[in-house]
Amino acid sequence: MKIFVEVEGKQHEIETTSELPLMEVMRDAGIPVLASCGGSCACATCHVYVDPAWVDRVPPKSPDEEATLDGAFGIEYNSRLSCQIAMAPELDGLKVILAPDAIG
Amino acid sequence: MSENHMIETDVVIVGAGPCGLFAVFELGLNDMKCHVVDILDKVGGQCAELYPEKPIYDIPALPVVSGQELTDRLMQQIEPFKPVFHLNQMVESLTKLDDGRWKMMTDAGTNLVAKVVVIAAGGGSFVPKKPPIKGIDAYEGASVFYSVRRMETFRDRTIVIAGGGDSALDWTLNLAPLAKKLTLVHRRDEFRAAPHSVAAMRELVAAGKVDLRIAQIAGLEGEGGQLSGIQLKDDKGETSVVQCDALLPFYGLTMKLGPVAQFGLNLHENLIPVDTEKFETSEPGVFAIGDINSYPGKLKLILSGFHEAALMAQQAFRIVHPDRKLRFQYTTSSSDLQQKLGVAA
Ligand SMILES: Cc1cc2nc3c(=O)[nH]c(=O)nc-3n(C[C@H](O)[C@H](O)[C@H](O)COP(=O)(O)OP(=O)(O)OC[C@H]3O[C@@H](n4cnc5c(N)ncnc54)[C@H](O)[C@@H]3O)c2cc1C
Numbered sequence: 115m116k117i118f119v120e121v122e123g124k125q126h127e128i129e130t131t132s133e134l135p136l137m138e139v140m141r142d143a144g145i146p147v148l149a150s151c152g153g154s155c156a157c158a159t160c161h162v163y164v165d166p167a168w169v170d171r172v173p174p175k176s177p178d179e180e181a182t183l184d185g186a187f188g189i190e191y192n193s194r195l196s197c198q199i200a201m202a203p204e205l206d207g208l209k210v211i212l213a214p215d216a217i218g
Numbered sequence: 219m220s221e222n223h224m225i226e227t228d229v230v231i232v233g234a235g236p237c238g239l240f241a242v243f244e245l246g247l248n249d250m251k252c253h254v255v256d257i258l259d260k261v262g263g264q265c266a267e268l269y270p271e272k273p274i275y276d277i278p279a280l281p282v283v284s285g286q287e288l289t290d291r292l293m294q295q296i297e298p299f300k301p302v303f304h305l306n307q308m309v310e311s312l313t314k315l316d317d318g319r320w321k322m323m324t325d326a327g328t329n330l331v332a333k334v335v336v337i338a339a340g341g342g343s344f345v346p347k348k349p350p351i352k353g354i355d356a357y358e359g360a361s362v363f364y365s366v367r368r369m370e371t372f373r374d375r376t377i378v379i380a381g382g383g384d385s386a387l388d389w390t391l392n393l394a395p396l397a398k399k400l401t402l403v404h405r406r407d408e409f410r411a412a413p414h415s416v417a418a419m420r421e422l423v424a425a426g427k428v429d430l431r432i433a434q435i436a437g438l439e440g441e442g443g444q445l446s447g448i449q450l451k452d453d454k455g456e457t458s459v460v461q462c463d464a465l466l467p468f469y470g471l472t473m474k475l476g477p478v479a480q481f482g483l484n485l486h487e488n489l490i491p492v493d494t495e496k497f498e499t500s501e502p503g504v505f506a507i508g509d510i511n512s513y514p515g516k517l518k519l520i521l522s523g524f525h526e527a528a529l530m531a532q533q534a535f536r537i538v539h540p541d542r543k544l545r546f547q548y549t550t551s552s553s554d555l556q557q558k559l560g561v562a563a
């Protein structure tokens with residue numbers, strides 16, 4: 115599957131078959147995601163904005179993710195922690211923007 | 219503590235995370251006295267700061283233990299060795315003295331001299347997260363504060379506190395009686411903080427003593443380093459301005475390598491390379507254990523740091539007690555070790 119990640123206005127296309135969290139897929143592809151807690155939903159530095167067309171198609175937020183988002187900045191309705199979105203075939207084509215506070 | 223007061227000890231441990239704490243135990247068993255420094259106001263490192271309530275399942279023989287409980291148990295285990303803690307202090311420098319010992323200075327003016335230094339700095343020192351708001355730097359120190367050193371600084375000021383965790387709520391409760399006016403800004407009407415502080419904050423809001431605004435900070439207004447107001451944006455996108463002359467953002471802490479980078483040790487990708495026999499750095503007598511070190515096959519796990527502490531303590535003994543012979547003993551059967559632990563019959 116393909117995913118599209120925008121970092122500081124630049125588009126990146128990632129081809130993957132992984133079912134790991136989006137944060138790890140981005141990191142493995144060389145996207146500079148800070149992710150300082152290593153994916154344990156504790157730091158909020160893997161913050162992404164999910165493309166409006168995809169907001170309802172990614173798995174919903176847990177209360178823990180919502181609470182951890184309190185430590186992020188510029189939160190919008192489509193803000194998510196990318197370490198909490200497991201990749202899956204139905205997310206083929208997913209588009210996200212890496213939030214400024216998640217750029218390492 | 220007086221500025222020039224110098225503390226001399228066997229070992230200084232930089233970082234009171236789980237690995238720094240367990241090092242006190244291994245060093246103590248081998249007759250070395252420790253001082254431990256941490257920038258946090260509490261011990262436990264990541265376990266206590268980032269996930270006190272979350273369960274850990276891979277500590278040998280503890281099928282499940284929370285971050286805070288692990289910390290509490292380590293404190294109980296090292297109690298017999300009476301470590302001295304210097305909390306709320308950052309070790310800023312490390313220099314070698316002519317007699318071979320090491321000198322460290324903290325940002326609070328504490329001077330420490332030791333024969334051995336153990337860097338157990340984890341992912342670096344914990345520092346407050348800085349909101350990525352344009353121009354915020356210009357206000358820091360005069361109008362924007364990431365911590366409260368003296369409450370009096372805030373008397374009769376018009377304050378905005380941002381955030382929804384324990385720090386935001388604690389300082390709302392503490393500063394509301396002093397402030398001319400206090401506004402608490404949080405992005406949602408739910409707070410991840412101690413329930414009694416949330417209840418106390420709600421009472422102040424109901425009594426008109428604190429203003430609660432459900433919104434996010436969009437920008438700052440002011441000039442010459444002095445804030446005059448904060449632009450807010452609510453979840454409908456409506457903007458407004460709150461007058462204020464002080465802003466306290468509490469968005470949690472993040473780890474930055476910090477002064478350890480200037481200690482003069484070899485670094486590789488912000489980690490300190492060590493050997494796997496002694497866990498010594500490029501400087502003999504300076505060791506690195508836990509998340510901060512790197513070697514082939516390193517796993518950033520608490521249990522790795524515990525193992526590293528035990529091996530490090532062997533070499534530290536040779537430096538601290540050069541005239542003594544190192545003995546290998548079990549705590550189960552050695553009356554000598556049991557005496558040190560205060561459990562001898
Ligand atoms: C959410 C989460 C879940 C985790 N789950 C597990 C798990 O299940 N199992 C597991 O084994 N590991 C787990 N870990 C990893 C584990 O917490 C770390 O491996 C461990 O905390 C490392 O311990 P440490 O003592 O090396 O460093 P840390 O815990 O990072 O502590 C280092 C301390 O040093 C201080 N410090 C640094 N520099 C200075 C300075 N210059 N002056 C003063 N103080 C300084 C810091 O403030 C900090 O308190 C998890 C981590 C997170 C974030």
Ligand code: FES
Nearest residue numbers: 153155158160197
């Ligand atoms: S990596 Fe820390 S919350 Fe996602």
